[in-house]
Amino acid sequence: MSELLRLSGIRKSFGDREVLRGIDLAVAEGDVVALIGASGSGKSTLLRVVNLLEPIDDGQVLLGGEDISDPRVKPDPVRARIGVVFQHFNLFPHLSVLDNVTLASRHVLRRSRGDAERRALDLLERIGLAEHARSYPDRLSGGQQQRVAIVRAIATDPDLLLLDEVTSALDPELVGEVLELVRELARAGTTILMATHEMAFARDVADRVVFLDGGLVAEEGTPDEVFGSPREPRTREFLARVGGRTGLPPAAET
Amino acid sequence: MTAPAPAVPSELELGRRRYRRRQTARSVLVAAASTVVFALVVWLTLVNTPGWAAVQGTFFDPSVAARAWPRVFQGLLLNLTVLVFAAAGVLVVSIVIATLRTLRGPVFFPLRAIAAGYTDVFRGMPLIIVLYLVGFGIPGLGFTDERPPAAVLGTVALVLVYSAYVSEVFRAGIEAVHPSQRLAARSLGLSHAQSMRLVILPQAVRKVTPALMNDLVAMQKDVGLISVLGAVDAVRAAQIETAAAFNFTPYVLAGLLFVLLALPLIRLTDWYTARMRRREQMGAVV
Ligand SMILES: Nc1ncnc2c1ncn2[C@@H]1O[C@H](COP(=O)(O)OP(=O)(O)O)[C@@H](O)[C@H]1O
Ligand SMILES: [Mg+2]
Numbered sequence: 454m455s456e457l458l459r460l461s462g463i464r465k466s467f468g469d470r471e472v473l474r475g476i477d478l479a480v481a482e483g484d485v486v487a488l489i490g491a492s493g494s495g496k497s498t499l500l501r502v503v504n505l506l507e508p509i510d511d512g513q514v515l516l517g518g519e520d521i522s523d524p525r526v527k528p529d530p531v532r533a534r535i536g537v538v539f540q541h542f543n544l545f546p547h548l549s550v551l552d553n554v555t556l557a558s559r560h561v562l563r564r565s566r567g568d569a570e571r572r573a574l575d576l577l578e579r580i581g582l583a584e585h586a587r588s589y590p591d592r593l594s595g596g597q598q599q600r601v602a603i604v605r606a607i608a609t610d611p612d613l614l615l616l617d618e619v620t621s622a623l624d625p626e627l628v629g630e631v632l633e634l635v636r637e638l639a640r641a642g643t644t645i646l647m648a649t650h651e652m653a654f655a656r657d658v659a660d661r662v663v664f665l666d667g668g669l670v671a672e673e674g675t676p677d678e679v680f681g682s683p684r685e686p687r688t689r690e691f692l693a694r695v696g697g698r699t700g701l702p703p704a705a706e707t
Numbered sequence: 708m709t710a711p712a713p714a715v716p717s718e719l720e721l722g723r724r725r726y727r728r729r730q731t732a733r734s735v736l737v738a739a740a741s742t743v744v745f746a747l748v749v750w751l752t753l754v755n756t757p758g759w760a761a762v763q764g765t766f767f768d769p770s771v772a773a774r775a776w777p778r779v780f781q782g783l784l785l786n787l788t789v790l791v792f793a794a795a796g797v798l799v800v801s802i803v804i805a806t807l808r809t810l811r812g813p814v815f816f817p818l819r820a821i822a823a824g825y826t827d828v829f830r831g832m833p834l835i836i837v838l839y840l841v842g843f844g845i846p847g848l849g850f851t852d853e854r855p856p857a858a859v860l861g862t863v864a865l866v867l868v869y870s871a872y873v874s875e876v877f878r879a880g881i882e883a884v885h886p887s888q889r890l891a892a893r894s895l896g897l898s899h900a901q902s903m904r905l906v907i908l909p910q911a912v913r914k915v916t917p918a919l920m921n922d923l924v925a926m927q928k929d930v931g932l933i934s935v936l937g938a939v940d941a942v943r944a945a946q947i948e949t950a951a952a953f954n955f956t957p958y959v960l961a962g963l964l965f966v967l968l969a970l971p972l973i974r975l976t977d978w979y980t981a982r983m984r985r986r987e988q989m990g991a992v993v
Contacts, residue, residue, distance in 0.1 A: 504894055533896030543891055547909045557895040560905060609896070 457482040463512035474668030485639045487655035488648040490665035496648035500615045533561045536606030536614045541622040543602035544590040551586040554605045576604045596627030616647035768956045775948035775957035782944035786930045796866035805877035829871035838864045842936040861933030880911030920976040
């Protein structure tokens with residue numbers, strides 16, 4: 454399979470705190486890559502770097518072979534090729550569900566309203582939320598909102614989907630429906646790079662798992678390798694802390 | 708399938724409702740009685756003051772009011788027209804200024820500085836001085852052969868002053884929109900301008916609508932100041948009638964008309980604010 458995304462030597466500091474200290478990472482087309490690591494290890498920062506929302510201090514981001522970290526590259530068209538879902542505050546509260554989903558199609562891709570809405574309704578139908586198309590986000594449960602956010606991110610048919618802990622702000626009983634949608638997208642061949650603390654889910658769905666620690670990729674491999682027989686002591690320690698080795702949900706979040 | 712039986716209130720609940728009705732009726736009665744007593748006391752005190760007859764004659768003479776009515780009403784229509792144009796002008800100018808002030812990066816420094824200087828100057832300067840400067844300064848520049856109508860010059864002055872205030876209101880609204888909304892918009896590929904227009908400003912406007920309506924009420928009253936430039940609005944008309952009748956009733960008439968003009972706006976503001984509060988209490992985001 455061809456390589457869709459390659460990060461090499463990514464460095465990023467906030468003030469004198471160096472958060473990313475030379476990250477190398479590749480995502481093949483159609484793969485699901487899970488980023489794991491302690492809170493504050495730089496997972497969100499790395500995802501924002503990929504989406505050009507965060508300027509980097511050094512290194513290179515290649516998307517489909519093109520160097521998108523080159524300052525001559527216009528960021529807006531690149532961002533349109535990458536779908537992003539954050540942890541919270543994803544949806545625009547003043548727009549209906551349908552308008553949320555069609556916003557980028559209409560204003561970035563310049564699709565007609567009719568085309569954009571047909572596609573959006575089709576996607577909403579698939580996640581069982583078509584009847585809420587005209588509702589405003591505040592009428593939806595957290596799980597429904599997050600599913601709409603995911604649908605909004607894929608409505609422009611992006612090459613790559615970035616998910617940043619999309620379930621960590623949800624009530625436990627709403628996590629399942631969101632993970633189920635991610636699982637379906639993964640099955641359908643969507644290329645996904647996701648930061649997650651759902652170890653069981655990562656183990657189940659990801660093709661590759663990347664463990665970030667100390668601003669570097671500390672360990673990377675298939676889920677069986679990383680969760681089953683981690684090479685690095687710090688990986689073992691992290692997994693023991695979050696309960697990942699057993700594949701069970703973490704016993705207690707801090 | 709049988710439909711579920713309609714909820715029948717229990718004896719206990721019916722008792723509570725009867726009690727609440729009695730309580731409400733009692734409160735209404737007490738309120739009505741105390742209002743009447745209070746009004747009577749004020750009225751009797753007023754009419755028994757030694758100067759009341761003279762004051763009534765000079766300020767509340769119905770026949771003078773009737774004679775002044777056509778002219779004052781004509782003037783009020785001019786106030787209304789100026790208000791509409793000024794409000795539209797303020798809306799446009801203040802949004803532009805507020806947007807300029809949110810631009811980042813050294814390239815935009817001159818624009819930011821101009822916008823900031825503008826708000827500083829016009830928020831500090833009394834409206835009446837701006838009216839004189841615009842009203843007599845702009846014609847002096849000689850853009851046009853004839854002097855522009857006083858009402859137009861007055862509108863310009865009002866727009867200049869009120870845009871400075873309102874742009875600050877908008878800026879506060881823009882800053883009150885959570886930064887992640889901008890991030891979400893940009894991550895979809897929307898440009899800075901598109902994010903502003905489609906995502907940030909609509910939310911900012913909703914947040915500041917009550918404050919904006921309040922400023923509109925303030926402005927509708929300040930519209931009366933254009934009379935200093937010689938525009939024959941309600942205030943100026945009242946002045947003319949007062950001089951003709953040697954009686955201040957036309958001023959009272961004009962004042963009452965201004966209040967009547969403001970009332971719908973004030974009620975609308977109250978209603979909208981209450982509605983926003985209700986939505987927020989329901990856990991709504993907007
Ligand atoms: N905009 C920012 N300004 C300053 N520090 C930041 C900023 N964003 C993230 N950081 C810091 O960078 C580190 C990594 O944060 P983050 O990428 O959010 O980690 P994670 O998503 O893995 O929890 C944290 O110490 C955080 O405080
Ligand atoms: Mg994070």
